[in-house]
Amino acid sequence: MDPETPETPRTGRPLDRDSGKTLRAPHILAALMATYGGGHIELDHSSPFELLIATVLSAQSTDKKINEITATLFVKYPTPEAYLAVDEEELQDDIRASGFFRQKAKSIRGICQALIEDFDGEVPLSMAELVTLPGVARKTANVVLAGSAPEALLEDPDAGIAVDTHVTRLAKRFGFTRHDDPVKIERDLMRLFDKADYGPASLVIILHGRRVCDALRPRCGACIVEPLCPSSLIAGRRDKARQAKALGAID
């Protein structure tokens, strides 16, 4: 945590894990931002299109595996047209290692078709347009905006916070939400953070979930925000993400 213990504004009492979430949230975010350098997307990409494809591929896989796949995939398929110029079976073979390759190949080709027909082959950088792409929901759209167009995210009234399995788990452990529905979790988080922090908040929470706050074995003793976490196991607290086992540990 910060060298100086944060205080409750009105009473001057030190903030702790039992303080209100609106008081704890900015300090937890600041500590995570300092720890993870503001956050970054671990999916390799050089354009919004590549990030969109990588994000679709990353479902039920790891970023490391997806980066291995996309190192050659993005060379072979530089445009939406390229994904439609081969048989679907060939694309399936090229992404087989990502898992669920038949479904993902179909999704990617559907997205590419829509990009060509509706957006001149370019990825639109607004939430309202991104979610018109087949199979693209708010999580993927928020990832693309946070990773490729942070300025557009700031001005987009519909943009929010990408809620994946890590954000879901940590939002519960921090006591920021009681919901299971990603849209409701996102809404709860959006109330706690400034819009300028929507993109970074998701990125640093994901990194903390991967590196410290594991689904099954959170390393509370090594956790920078332990003093403000109401789920700290070393403080003898109950894990507020009781469904963590069901959520699993993959992306």
Ligand code: SF4
């Ligand atoms: S104290 Fe434990 S449960 Fe809370 S965020 Fe840190 S690692 Fe996760």
